[in-house]
Amino acid sequence: MPLTYLHSLIGGALIGLASALFLLLDGRIAGVCGIIGGSLRPAGENQLRNLLFLFGLFLGPVIYRLGFGGWPVVHFEASLGILAFAGLLVGFGTRLGSGCTSGHGVCGLARLSRRSIVAVATFLAFGMVTVAVMNRVG
Amino acid sequence: MIDVFARIFVALLAGAIFGFGLSLSGMLDPARVRGFLDIAGHFDPSLAFVLAGAVAVSSAGCLISRRLRHPLLDSMFHLPVKQGIDLPLVAGAAIFGVGWGMSGLCPGPAIASLALGLVPSYVFAATMLFGILVHDNWPPSNWAQRRRLAAKRTLDADANA
Numbered sequence: 509m510p511l512t513y514l515h516s517l518i519g520g521a522l523i524g525l526a527s528a529l530f531l532l533l534d535g536r537i538a539g540v541c542g543i544i545g546g547s548l549r550p551a552g553e554n555q556l557r558n559l560l561f562l563f564g565l566f567l568g569p570v571i572y573r574l575g576f577g578g579w580p581v582v583h584f585e586a587s588l589g590i591l592a593f594a595g596l597l598v599g600f601g602t603r604l605g606s607g608c609t610s611g612h613g614v615c616g617l618a619r620l621s622r623r624s625i626v627a628v629a630t631f632l633a634f635g636m637v638t639v640a641v642m643n644r645v646g
Numbered sequence: 647m648i649d650v651f652a653r654i655f656v657a658l659l660a661g662a663i664f665g666f667g668l669s670l671s672g673m674l675d676p677a678r679v680r681g682f683l684d685i686a687g688h689f690d691p692s693l694a695f696v697l698a699g700a701v702a703v704s705s706a707g708c709l710i711s712r713r714l715r716h717p718l719l720d721s722m723f724h725l726p727v728k729q730g731i732d733l734p735l736v737a738g739a740a741i742f743g744v745g746w747g748m749s750g751l752c753p754g755p756a757i758a759s760l761a762l763g764l765v766p767s768y769v770f771a772a773t774m775l776f777g778i779l780v781h782d783n784w785p786p787s788n789w790a791q792r793r794r795l796a797a798k799r800t801l802d803a804d805a806n807a
Binding site for chain 1: 652653654657658659661662664666667668669676677680684685686687691692693695697698700702704705706708710717720722723726729731736737738741742744745748754757758760761764765766769770773775776777778779780781782
């Protein structure tokens with residue numbers, strides 16, 4: 509198994525650990541788009557903790573850099589215009605569908621939620637079709 | 647009072663572990679996420695390893711949680727109560743899937759990658775926040791009513807992903 513796949517597996521396990529900690533200690537689903545939604549609702553009782561979760565998320569790559577001496581590698585393939593449009597779809601779609609890769613993917617699948625299994629199958633299928641179409645056209 | 651600080655610390659800690667895990671897993675890289683979705687082209691299976699590791703550990707957390715009457719720092723669990731498959735679920739997942747395929751970004755990596763200070767991350771995060779706000783406040787004429795409903799649904803909404 510290539511080393512990067514091992515990193516992916518360990519990184520994934522840490523993501524699972526974060527969601528297990530959040531569930532067992534705070535009693536909530538660690539779904540990032542729901543947490544962003546909650547952090548934008550003024551006077552919500554969870555607003556401060558939602559904002560701190562997001563700040564922790566932001567610190568993640570900083571801790572990685574302290575440990576490994578460099579930022580994680582990223583390549584953006586899409587133009588800024590496409591990224592801007594995609595951001596709208598991701599923000600609106602994840603809220604309408606009550607979840608994203610973390611909420612439905614990591615937490616929902618672990619809970620064997622029927623809604624999450626349907627959501628994951630749907631966004632994977634539409635994601636695959638979108639990439640295939642863009643490769644044909646672009 | 648100790649619980650209040652403990653819960654604040656847990657939110658920060660869980661976020662940081664999540665963000666570090668994303669960084670280590672390679673999933674901050676939109677090209678590798680799109681590689682997983684590119685089943686007919688240059689397929690990259692990394693995301694399957696990430697999901698497998700995450701669901702395995704998260705499942706253990708779920709199993710333990712079923713044995714608890716309440717989480718350690720709160721009086722009750724706040725979990726989604728909806729059961730049925732409805733149009734908003736499927737339509738929302740489909741819209742998200744298209745945006746995810748176009749960009750290779752979903753909300754977690756979008757927020758974490760802001761730390762790298764790259765312009766594309768900030769453009770994406772800004773329109774993503776706008777999309778969330780549009781959904782949560784639409785239509786504007788019903789704003790007040792929606793907010794009252796949202797307050798009532800806080801339990802459900804906060805448990806949402």
